[in-house]
Amino acid sequence: MRAGPSQEEIRRHNLGALLRHVHLSGPTSRAELTNRMGLNRSTIMALTADLTAAGLVREELPRETGRAGRPSLVVRPESARVYVFAFDVGVDRMVAARVGLGGTILDRRETVRRRGVFSLEEIVGPLAAFARQMHRRTRPDTVCVGVAAAFAGGVGRDDGGIRFGPNMATLEDVPFAEEMTRRLAFGLPVTVGNDANLAALAEQTRGVGVGCRDLVYLHGDVGIGGGVIANGQLLGGHLGFGGEVGHMIVNPDKGRLCGCGSLGCLEAEVGERALLEAAGRFGPQVGRDAVRAVVDAADRGDVVAQAALSRVGDWLGLGVANLVNIFNPEMVVFGGMLREIYLGSAAQVRSRLALDALPPSREHLRLRTSALGDDATLVGAAELAFSQVLADPLEVLTRAGS
Amino acid sequence: MTPALELRGIDKSFGPVQVLHDVAFSAYAGEVTALVGDNGAGKSTLVKCVGGIHPIDSGEYFFDGRPVRIGSPRDAAELGIEIVYQDLALCDNLDIVQNMFLGREHRRGIVLDEDTMEAMAAKTLESLSVRTVKSIRQLVASLSGGQRQTVAIAKAVLWNSKVVILDEPTAALGVAQTAQVLELVRRLADQGLAVVLISHNMNDVFAVSDRIATLYLGRMAAQVKTSDVTHAQVVELITSGRSGDLGLTNGATV
Numbered sequence: 267m268r269a270g271p272s273q274e275e276i277r278r279h280n281l282g283a284l285l286r287h288v289h290l291s292g293p294t295s296r297a298e299l300t301n302r303m304g305l306n307r308s309t310i311m312a313l314t315a316d317l318t319a320a321g322l323v324r325e326e327l328p329r330e331t332g333r334a335g336r337p338s339l340v341v342r343p344e345s346a347r348v349y350v351f352a353f354d355v356g357v358d359r360m361v362a363a364r365v366g367l368g369g370t371i372l373d374r375r376e377t378v379r380r381r382g383v384f385s386l387e388e389i390v391g392p393l394a395a396f397a398r399q400m401h402r403r404t405r406p407d408t409v410c411v412g413v414a415a416a417f418a419g420g421v422g423r424d425d426g427g428i429r430f431g432p433n434m435a436t437l438e439d440v441p442f443a444e445e446m447t448r449r450l451a452f453g454l455p456v457t458v459g460n461d462a463n464l465a466a467l468a469e470q471t472r473g474v475g476v477g478c479r480d481l482v483y484l485h486g487d488v489g490i491g492g493g494v495i496a497n498g499q500l501l502g503g504h505l506g507f508g509g510e511v512g513h514m515i516v517n518p519d520k521g522r523l524c525g526c527g528s529l530g531c532l533e534a535e536v537g538e539r540a541l542l543e544a545a546g547r548f549g550p551q552v553g554r555d556a557v558r559a560v561v562d563a564a565d566r567g568d569v570v571a572q573a574a575l576s577r578v579g580d581w582l583g584l585g586v587a588n589l590v591n592i593f594n595p596e597m598v599v600f601g602g603m604l605r606e607i608y609l610g611s612a613a614q615v616r617s618r619l620a621l622d623a624l625p626p627s628r629e630h631l632r633l634r635t636s637a638l639g640d641d642a643t644l645v646g647a648a649e650l651a652f653s654q655v656l657a658d659p660l661e662v663l664t665r666a667g668s
Numbered sequence: 669m670t671p672a673l674e675l676r677g678i679d680k681s682f683g684p685v686q687v688l689h690d691v692a693f694s695a696y697a698g699e700v701t702a703l704v705g706d707n708g709a710g711k712s713t714l715v716k717c718v719g720g721i722h723p724i725d726s727g728e729y730f731f732d733g734r735p736v737r738i739g740s741p742r743d744a745a746e747l748g749i750e751i752v753y754q755d756l757a758l759c760d761n762l763d764i765v766q767n768m769f770l771g772r773e774h775r776r777g778i779v780l781d782e783d784t785m786e787a788m789a790a791k792t793l794e795s796l797s798v799r800t801v802k803s804i805r806q807l808v809a810s811l812s813g814g815q816r817q818t819v820a821i822a823k824a825v826l827w828n829s830k831v832v833i834l835d836e837p838t839a840a841l842g843v844a845q846t847a848q849v850l851e852l853v854r855r856l857a858d859q860g861l862a863v864v865l866i867s868h869n870m871n872d873v874f875a876v877s878d879r880i881a882t883l884y885l886g887r888m889a890a891q892v893k894t895s896d897v898t899h900a901q902v903v904e905l906i907t908s909g910r911s912g913d914l915g916l917t918n919g920a921t922v
Binding site: 558561562565605606608609610611612613614615616617619620621625628629631633634635637 | 797842843844846847850851854870871872873874875876893894895896897898899900
């Protein structure tokens with residue numbers, strides 16, 4: 267049997283916890299940290315001294331507090347010095363960003379992605395080039411402490427390989443994480459997560475779901491992705507492919523064909539193509555703009571667009587009702603293009619919920635739209651990239667600096 | 669849970685015309701209560717009674733569970749009840765800060781305390797996660813419809829209000845701005861305010877509300893939880909005053 271954690275482990279844990287506080291809440295006074303972490307003042311002082319010496323945080327006198335007494339020093343993250351690279355690979359776009367500790371986006375590059383079959387090079391090439399451009403523009407005293415990517419597809423937990431991506435037309439395994447790591451050659455492994463899973467975590471740590479331990483996030487891109495957080499933990503499943511709510515089958519008999527090969531997946535009934543076809547607008551214009559145009563037309567009184575939204579809202583409500591019955595979440599968050607679709611069809615969505623969700627589960631359910639908007643997936647990738655330095659600040663910094 | 673605002677048995681007539689009959693209405697902290705009804709159902713009159721513009725003929729008015737008497741808009745404002753009317757009542761020739769403090773300016777001695785007012789306005793907009801406004805010293809004339817609505821709402825919450833009533837805040841806005849205003853409405857409630865939303869748009873009502881109160885010909889047909897009703901039921905309540913077990917029977921509230 268093992269004895270309790272060693273002094274060293276406790277210290278490492280506390281350093282990480284303090285850094286996480288400052289990373290998520292922004293500049294925080296020592297007094298406030300003492301309160302929130304439940305540690306005594308001298309411990310907080312020692313921890314901040316260590317983090318300051320490592321160059322992760324900086325202490326400053328606060329501006330006018332308006333109160334009497336000696337003001338408590340404010341601990342702020344060294345956002346300009348300590349950063350990560352975050353990538354977001356969506357169906358229509360690819361984003362690369364340099365994100366400072368504390369979550370500030372310091373620099374970003376974006377490019378349009380052509381839909382359809384892709385080669386690994388078409389994705390890794392531009393992203394690696396963006397990262398190198400941004401890296402060249404950094405000052406010499408800055409340090410990169412992590413690299414992570416969000417990918418619109420099924421990502422294996424062990425190796426960060428892409429195992430499926432119906433909307434990316436991938437059929438075979440793609441060693442994405444491995445290739446990114448090799449091409450960047452930053453000496454840091456690239457971690458990869460499913461985009462909707464990471465967005466779910468982002469909404470829970472920095473978005474509309476802060477403090478919420480049971481949350482279901484639904485992400486509308488071309489398809490529908492999802493992330494389920496139960497009791498504070500993301501449900502990844504055995505190999506990390508869990509949470510694919512877009513492939514929950516809601517209409518097996520008369521359903522539309524899904525990119526995955528099944529009939530009547532939620533994604534096939536609610537996704538971009540379903541909406542555009544129902545609105546009679548499936549054509550050259552696709553993506554977010556096309557979806558917004560349908561919602562806009564419905565708002566102006568176009569009956570075809572209204573009927574299309576109403577139909578899609580009905581299926582969306584059925585999908586959400588199923589999720590609510592299974593997971594009894596405190597909150598369901600609609601992100602990506604589902605934000606517009608939910609706001610434009612909420613009457614249908616909630617009517618379905620009233621009819622099909624179990625009363626005790628739906629009674630206190632909160633339905634919300636994403637607070638991070640289009641950046642939810644990117645923010646999620648950045649948080650994944652920061653996870654190591656937050657777990658063991660000094661060790662990771664030493665390694666990154668060497 | 670005690671409602672932040674509760675009315676019981678409100679009657680209101682204008683001369684021989686009775687506009688509100690025995691109306692009950694509650695709004696709770698942390699929730700959005702949608703007030704719906706056909707044109708002429710009495711929504712605006714009810715709101716004006718809440719805000720102290722129209723004195724009520726009879727009925728009880730409770731604020732945080734305490735009976736209160738509201739004789740003027742100032743009484744309502746002192747309790748922390750703010751109403752944002754459709755016309756927004758903003759002055760085009762003044763900037764955002766001046767509008768937010770109009771008639772309630774902070775003074776330092778005999779001069780206006782511009783710094784404090786600017787800081788408070790900025791803090792309020794920040795707390796509402798309003799990022800669409802470039803400068804708070806911008807003239808209101810230069811703002812879009814959605815931004816004006818945002819400023820009017822921020823003005824209402826600046827005064828530590830407890831209850832904020834919004835009259836058709838998304839009317840005449842485009843889709844993108846409607847989405848932003850709806851999210852703002854939801855945020856107000858999530859921050860602990862009691863929000864009353866008057867709207868004709870059922871998607872807006874269902875998107876953000878926790879409860880729906882339906883007025884029908886001057887009577888409260890039903891006050892229901894949004895999670896318990898369907899669109900069709902609410903439309904029935906609006907147009908006929910009843911739906912299944914819900915609503916009025918023979919002209920009286922069940």
